[in-house]
Amino acid sequence: MDFIFILLGVLIILSLFDVGSFIYKKIGINHFAMSGLLLTLVVLLILPDIKIKNITISIAGFVFPLIICIKFLFSLRSKRRITAFIVSFLIVLISVLLYKLIDYSAFEYALFKPYMILSVVLGLITYLICKRSSISYISLFFGLNVGQIMFYQIKYSSERVLMLGSRELLTALILAFLTSIICECIYGAYLKRKKVKYEKKIERLKTIEK
Numbered sequence: 001m002d003f004i005f006i007l008l009g010v011l012i013i014l015s016l017f018d019v020g021s022f023i024y025k026k027i028g029i030n031h032f033a034m035s036g037l038l039l040t041l042v043v044l045l046i047l048p049d050i051k052i053k054n055i056t057i058s059i060a061g062f063v064f065p066l067i068i069c070i071k072f073l074f075s076l077r078s079k080r081r082i083t084a085f086i087v088s089f090l091i092v093l094i095s096v097l098l099y100k101l102i103d104y105s106a107f108e109y110a111l112f113k114p115y116m117i118l119s120v121v122l123g124l125i126t127y128l129i130c131k132r133s134s135i136s137y138i139s140l141f142f143g144l145n146v147g148q149i150m151f152y153q154i155k156y157s158s159e160r161v162l163m164l165g166s167r168e169l170l171t172a173l174i175l176a177f178l179t180s181i182i183c184e185c186i187y188g189a190y191l192k193r194k195k196v197k198y199e200k201k202i203e204r205l206k207t208i209e210k
Contacts, residue, residue, distance in 0.1 A: 003111060004045065004167045007174060012038045040064075045167070055162045062145070062165025065173060069141045072134040081132070085139050088126040092143025093150070095122060100151045119172040123179025136180035137173075144169055 015034040029037070044060035057063065076082050099118055107113045122143075126136040148169060152162045 002167050003113075003116075004171045004174075005042070006111075007171060008038055008042050008045075011174075012042075049163075054160075055164065058163070058165035058167075058170070060165070061167060061170040065141055065165065065170065069138055072138050075132060075134040076138070081130070081135055084130040085135050088129045088136065088139035089143045089146075091125060091129070092122055092140055093147045096144055096147025097151055100147075100155075113168075115168065115172055116175055119175035120179045122172075123176035124183060126176070127180035127183040130180075133177065133180040133184045137177050140173055140176045140180075144173055 012035055015031045015038060041060055041064060044064055045058075047059050050057040050059065050063075076085055095118060099115060102114075104114055122140065123136065126139050127133060130136045130139065145164065148164070148166075149162065152160070156162075
């Protein structure tokens with residue numbers, strides 16, 4: 001069984017029991033909607049891919065994430081955010097190209113593969129640069145896919161079919177995005193705690209002055 005089904009299965013179970021509600025709130029949906037979203041993704045993974053000449057497009061791995069990406073594009077409303085997106089995109093793109101140059105045949109039948117570790121690292125890096133998980137997602141989506149296309153053009157050209165949105169790429173995107181959301185939630189909780197402490201300190205100073 002592909003790891004993507006295990007990952008989605010775990011996420012569906014967690015969402016049904018409302019585990020990780022802080023993540024759903026950050027995205028702007030409740031746990032029932034999240035469960036429905038994940039179930040839809042599982043169904044889309046079963047559907048046949050779209051084939052156009054020497055290009056194969058996965059509905060679950062490319063079209064579905066692209067729709068989410070278009071929704072998040074509205075987050076790019078300032079020069080600073082656009083700059084952060086470009087920097088993150090380039091980092092992800094270069095990371096994908098470098099990763100592709102290494103032979104991982106020893107992990108061919110392993111359940112956990114090196115790209116999963118890279119995905120978590122990229123999720124952390126993109127969040128630290130972008131400071132918003134939505135912008136991190138955009139840079140991850142474009143970086144992963146453009147990197148895949150560039151590597152295909154450099155190494156294979158028209159000799160092989162180009163796959164857009166493979167299961168491996170979708171897994172990488174989900175793991176990286178989850179990492180960025182968790183980072184955003186942790187940082188948000190830290191800022192909230194810091195704000196509460198500051199407000200309490202101000203209240204104590206006012207009490208002393210009185």
